[in-house]
Amino acid sequence: MTMKLFDSLLSPYAGRVRLAIYAKGLEVEFIMPQTEAAATLPSYTPISKLPTMLHDGHVLPESEVINEYLEDIGTEPSLRPSDPILCARMRLLTRIGDLYIMYPMGELFGQISPVDRDQMKVDEQMVELAKGMSWLDHYLDGTSYAIDNRLTLADCALVPALFFYEQIGPMFGMVAPLKKYPKIEAYFKGIKENPHAARVLKEIDAALQKMMAGG
Amino acid sequence: MTMKLFDSLLSPYAGRVRLAIYAKGLEVEFIMPQTEAAATLPSYTPISKLPTMLHDGHVLPESEVINEYLEDIGTEPSLRPSDPILCARMRLLTRIGDLYIMYPMGELFGQISPVDRDQMKVDEQMVELAKGMSWLDHYLDGTSYAIDNRLTLADCALVPALFFYEQIGPMFGMVAPLKKYPKIEAYFKGIKENPHAARVLKEIDAALQKMMAGG
Numbered sequence: 001m002t003m004k005l006f007d008s009l010l011s012p013y014a015g016r017v018r019l020a021i022y023a024k025g026l027e028v029e030f031i032m033p034q035t036e037a038a039a040t041l042p043s044y045t046p047i048s049k050l051p052t053m054l055h056d057g058h059v060l061p062e063s064e065v066i067n068e069y070l071e072d073i074g075t076e077p078s079l080r081p082s083d084p085i086l087c088a089r090m091r092l093l094t095r096i097g098d099l100y101i102m103y104p105m106g107e108l109f110g111q112i113s114p115v116d117r118d119q120m121k122v123d124e125q126m127v128e129l130a131k132g133m134s135w136l137d138h139y140l141d142g143t144s145y146a147i148d149n150r151l152t153l154a155d156c157a158l159v160p161a162l163f164f165y166e167q168i169g170p171m172f173g174m175v176a177p178l179k180k181y182p183k184i185e186a187y188f189k190g191i192k193e194n195p196h197a198a199r200v201l202k203e204i205d206a207a208l209q210k211m212m213a214g215g
Numbered sequence: 216m217t218m219k220l221f222d223s224l225l226s227p228y229a230g231r232v233r234l235a236i237y238a239k240g241l242e243v244e245f246i247m248p249q250t251e252a253a254a255t256l257p258s259y260t261p262i263s264k265l266p267t268m269l270h271d272g273h274v275l276p277e278s279e280v281i282n283e284y285l286e287d288i289g290t291e292p293s294l295r296p297s298d299p300i301l302c303a304r305m306r307l308l309t310r311i312g313d314l315y316i317m318y319p320m321g322e323l324f325g326q327i328s329p330v331d332r333d334q335m336k337v338d339e340q341m342v343e344l345a346k347g348m349s350w351l352d353h354y355l356d357g358t359s360y361a362i363d364n365r366l367t368l369a370d371c372a373l374v375p376a377l378f379f380y381e382q383i384g385p386m387f388g389m390v391a392p393l394k395k396y397p398k399i400e401a402y403f404k405g406i407k408e409n410p411h412a413a414r415v416l417k418e419i420d421a422a423l424q425k426m427m428a429g430g
Contacts, residue, residue, distance in 0.1 A: 046353050047311075058300050065306045072299035084287035085273050091280045096262075103318075138261050 004029045004054040006041050009207035012102065012160030013063040014051040015200045019156040020067050022196040024075045064094060067153050079152045086148055093139055093146050093154040097161045100132030105161070105168055112171055126172060133165070133181055142183040144190025151194055159197045162188045163204055218243045219269040221256050224422035227317065227375035228278040229266040230415045234371040235282050237411040239290045279309060282368050294367045301363055308354055308361050308369040312376045315347030320376070320383055327386055341387060348380070348396055357398040359405025366409055374412045377403045378419055 005021070007030040008014045021028050031037045033050070042048045044059045053060040053069075060066050071080040081087050104125040111117050111125075136158070140146060146154035162184065169177025178185040191197050220236070222245040223229045236243050246252045248265070257263045259274045268275040268284075275281050286295040296302050319340040326332050326340075351373070355361060361369035377399065384392025393400040406412045 047350050056300075058303075060303055060307075062307055062310050065303050065310060068306055069299055069303040072302055084284055085271075087287055088273075088275055088280050088284040091283055092275075092277055095277050095280060099313075135262050 001056050002027060002029055004031055006031050006038060006050055006052040006054075008033050008050045009203050010211060011050050012164055012204070013049075015160035015163075015204050016063045016156045017051045017053070017066050018203070019151075019159060019196055019200045020070055020079055020153065022199055023079060023151055023156075024070065024077065026070075026075060064098070064153075064157070067156055071153070079156065081148050081152065089139070089147050090152050090154045093136070094157040096132060096136050096139065097154075097157040100135060101129065101161050101165065104129040104132065105164055108168055108172065112168075122172060129165075133184065137181040137183045140183040140187050142186040144187065144193060146187065146191075151196065155191055155194070155197065158187075159191060159200060160204060163201055167208070216271050219246055220244070221246050221253060221265050221267040221269075223248050223265045224418050225426060226265050227379055227419070228264075230375035230378075230419050231278045231371045232266045232268070232281050233418070234366075234374060234411055234415045235285055235294055235368065237414055238294060238366055238371075239285065239292065241285075241290060279313070279368075279372070282371055286368070294371065296363050296367065304354070304362050305367050305369045308351070309372040311347060311351050311354065312369075312372040315350060316344065316376050316380065319344040319347065320379055323383055323387065327383075337387060344380075348399065352396040352398045355398040355402050357401040359402065359408060361402065361406075366411065370406055370409070370412060373402075374406060374415060375419060378416055382423070 003026060005014070005017060005028050007018065009032075018030075041050075041052060044054065045052055045061045047061045049061060051063055051066065053066045055069075060069055068080070071078060081090060107125045108122065108129070111122050143149060146152060146158055162178075166177055166188075178188060192201065218241060220229070220232060220243050222233065224247075233245075256265075256267060259269065260267055260276045262276045264276060266278055266281065268281045270284075275284055283295070286293060296305060322340045323337065323344070326337050358364060361367060361373055377393075381392055381403075393403060407416065
């Protein structure tokens with residue numbers, strides 16, 4: 001049974017799942033926002049967020065749940081190391097991305113407009129974000145992959161997160177926002193050479209350009 | 216090599232890990248806050264949050280990373296189903312607990328004092344929390360365990376979260392805060408019969424009483 005993914009080219013969470021799908025070469029029917037099919041999402045799950053996967057009669061919300069599921073059903077190549085310590089490191093990096101980088105960035109996205117900006121909230125979230133980035137920098141080794149010298153679920157989570165970090169930084173006065181984090185900078189430069197990561201980055205970038213142009 | 220856990224009886228995240236540890240009967244050295252040993256935590260990880268585990272020369276921050284690691288190294292009984300769909304359901308429930316219940320509750324904890332309460336923030340977070348609870352209610356089946364009729368990592372995450380939900384509700388004017396969620400209510404009543412869940416709940420409750428008494 002073909003997998004279906006309620007997708008969005010603008011969502012870093014959907015990008016995380018597409019990166020895994022591309023790396024595995026899976027056949028998936030992508031359901032894009034504002035289509036007739038997309039409108040059926042709430043009938044599958046009350047969470048009703050993108051991405052959500054349908055597979056084999058099952059409904060799978062939440063990007064990380066989907067990516068771990070793709071591992072659990074044995075799709076190849078595996079993007080999850082079998083060594084428990086490497087696997088824990090992978091999940092730690094993924095969680096740093098979700099809780100300590102994506103979360104404050106989500107709050108900052110709500111403050112992009114300088115007109116009704118809540119500067120206290122911005123300052124708070126910038127401190128949180130800097131903390132998350134310093135933790136990520138600590139746990140990366142400066143090579144082109146988050147762990148194990150190959151693509152894993154940690155890269156799937158981090159690549160879209162760092163794309164948005166580079167976008168949002170300058171909106172809040174940061175110049176060259178990755179400069180302060182040499183290992184993250186080297187990692188993000190290196191991972192762009194991976195064709196699947198490059199493909200997802202290109203898709204998100206194009207969708208963002210289109211949105212900014214009002215398209 | 217003995218496992219060590221930087222622990223706190225008041226932390227729902229530490230409680231999540233202790234629940235897994237108790238269910239597995241693991242020998243662990245618990246390092247309690249305000250001890251000399253506890254002060255060494257920042258030398259192990261810049262994240263420096265509770266809980267953090269030390270095992271075999273490795274440092275493991277983040278409760279869910281620790282719990283998945285305990286599964287990956289094969290400790291028994293397993294608290295993670297091998298069926299991919301059940302496993303995805305388990306991780307979905309865990310994530311609902313973390314992102315959509317614990318997160319807004321964390322924000323509400325910052326607003327407990329009625330004196331300098333930001334009512335707009337409270338209202339916002341109460342809406343988020345109600346959303347998270349309704350999703351949890353949707354995905355539980357009303358039995359005594361989150362999935363699979365046995366203790367899993369989903370229960371480890373949900374038991375401390377629901378304990379704090381019952382505490383924080385009345386502080387913001389909710390009467391019998393679980394009444395609106397019949398499946399969660401039945402679940403939380405049932406899971407308390409599990410001896411390991413009961414033990415963790417008793418520990419958190421005692422620590423909270425002690426803190427409230429200024430001890």
